[in-house]
Amino acid sequence: MAKQEWVEDSVGLNKRDRWIKQIVYNFILIVVCILVLYPVLWVVQMALTPNEMAGLGGGFSFENMSLSNFEYVMGHTNQEGQNLFLHQLWNSIIVSAITTVIGVLLACTAAYGFARLNFIGRETGLQAFLVTQMFPGVVMMIPLYIILGKLGLTDNVYGLVLVYSVSALPFCVWNLKGYFDTIPKELEEAAIVDGASRLKIFTTVVLPLARPAIAITALFSFMTAWNEFILAATFMNNEINYTLPVALKQYVGAQSVQYGYFAAGAILVSIPIMALFFALQKHLVGGLTAGSVKG
Amino acid sequence: MAGLTLKHIVKRYGNAEPTLKGIDLDIRDGEFLVLVGPSGCGKSTLLRTIAGLESITEGELYIGDKLVNDVHPKDRDIAMVFQSYALYPHMTIRRNMAFGLEVRKMPKEEIDKLVAEASSMLGLDDFLDKLPKQLSGGQRQRVAMGRAIVRRPKVFLFDEPLSNLDAALRTQMRVEIRRLHRKLKTTIIYVTHDQVEAMTLADRIAVLSGRDKENGTKNAGYLQQVGTPLELFLTPKNMFVAGFIGSPAMNFIQSSIVINRDKAQVKIDDKNCIEINPAIASKLQNNQKVTLGIRPQDVLLAEDGREANLTVTVDVIETLGWESHVHFKLGDHPFLAVLEAQKVAGYKEGQTVGLHIPSSAIHLFDTETGEAIAHGSQFEAVSEDAAKKAGIEPKVEEVAE
Secondary structure, eight states: OHHHHHHHHHHSSOHHHHHHHHHHHHHHHHHHHHHHHHHHHHHHHHHHSOTTTOBTTBOOOTTTOOSHHHHHHHHOBOTTOOBHHHHHHHHHHHHHHHHHHHHHHHHHHHHHHHHHOOOTTHHHHHHHHHHHTTSOGGGGHHHHHHHHHHHTOTTOHHHHHHHHHHHHHHHHHHHHHHHHHHSOHHHHHHHHHHTOOHHHHIIIIIHHHTHHHHHHHHHHHHHHHHHOOHHHHHHOOSGGGOOHHHHHHTTBOSSOBOHHHHHHHHHHHHHHHHHHHHHHHTTOOSOTTTTTSOO | OOOEEEEEEEEOOTTSOOSEEEEEEEEOTTOEEEEEOSTTSSHHHHHHHHHTSSOOSEEEEEETTEEOTTSOGGGTTEEEEOTTOOOOTTSOHHHHHHHHHHHTTOOHHHHHHHHHHHHHHHTOGGGTTSOGGGSOHHHHHHHHHHHHHTTOOSEEEEESTTTTSOHHHHHHHHHHHHHHHHHHOOEEEEEESOHHHHHHHOSEEEEEOOOBTTTBTTTTTOEEEEEOHHHHHHSOSBHHHHHHSSSSOOEEEEEEEEEOSSOEEEESSSSOEEEEOHHHHTTOOTTOEEEEEEOGGGOEESOTTOOOOEEEEEEEEEEOSSEEEEEEEETTEEEEEEEEHHHHTTOOTTOEEEEEOOGGGEEEEETTTOBEEEEHHHHSOOOHHHHHHTTOOOOOOOOOO
């Protein structure tokens, strides 16, 4: 008998206790899922309710369900008859894509330098990057506005590209540097002895191994640029130059809120981000350096 | 192929004590030189300096006749095998081996030919399209060697290549490396902390000193002795080399010299005196303090008419099969002997035993400086048995295949 008790203790819990544990865990997970998903479902049902009926109080029913909100948002034109949604979608794509490309390119090279090279100001540089992250974006709004004004880039998507790429850079550099630090130095030394140049080592050895970190960094840059509202709203004056978040804001006016249009717009805006996330998912894997050095 | 010349190589990091303190070394063309020493002695640093992965603080390094202090690693025509293998994890074995040739813009047909040659030499043909993570430790080690071989470099550098392998595989790879050297006839510089590896592989061994308890790193990073394995084993230049080379390690006993009219003796205490060759006595003075060194393999039992010149008591016996490591007590000091297992099987703890130390087997060191004063073997014919018993495994037979 004494032996039996010992066996149970060593396993931890008996069968009944394990059942209770499972139920408690699952209950907690279900509650968390509801908390997370409820707002999303709410937006979806608002988007599917015709705009006149949609409101905070609900009004959704399956009989009324329609895609009219989506049609309106996507077909909205300005006075010159230009389709605003398509222009704004294009602006968002251009801004986010170029921001990502420039950001990742600069961050990769900078982070590699910080991770591997010894130079004066290395520590200070890294810390300076960190310090810039402590200021909220709003603080920089006025100086940025003046700078963009002088460069003639206000009300211009490339002005936004410039601002977004530099403001995302510190995080990207830190993130990538952290990953580069984990890549064994011997791999690069082996490549040096093999006769490869720094650039060759960077492109053929380091970058392929840093794929997960690059994917995360790219996703972060893209999402930051795609979702950014305050700066875009400040720098952009002409409707045709808006990015999607700014365009969405139009539906929330001072007098009235077009809940149906707003919800439909919000869903349309989030689709590309979800698509990108799924596309990059396969790169977000660990263990890429397995087999390189004996761990 | 080329030899190397190291002229007073010093390596210092920042303002710290130098890691390498003036290494002078000539490595002959086609030689297999093993750099050996305890951890922290700077042997890997020296290898990395030769590779060009570390800069040289002072001194000159020549590969062949060319001064290479400021030559980039890629232009030194060396290949290196790393302790951790350092295979490119995202490339197939084929590409891992071909990488060094691709960056040198060699034509594809030639690369394929060289990779095929190396892979068949190392038995890697079946793995060429696999990734490093799909291979076992020994296979990865072979790929790392293959990557070096395809380059046909002037010099191979091996940085503790076998230390990550298990004992059986290590013995097997040791033989393969020796065979590889015989085939390629390229200069090899091989770093290890394992003196058995050093003894079995080397044409010549260079021993570097490490840090010690009393002096910290003060004595580390000096080249202590360079010579063939047997030279180092039989005539070590100082106590460091004597203690480092040979397994189990040499016994050191504080003693003094007694010289009478008719004979000279090393006196350990009143009961234990070992007679020494009068020829050695000419290098000594009466009452001089010395450290007596005796290899455990040189100890004989006082039987068959051999006179007992050392009286010891049995402490612990480790039986290894044919031989036993018998830990004796000589007064209060431990004294280790390697003896035939059958002869010592009946020994009991505390039993008193008489041992015979031939005068040819003694090594005398200056107690203060640690430098060797004399080796008994220099004055009498060396017992070949002693060398064999000392754990020096015979080298791979150098027969043509």
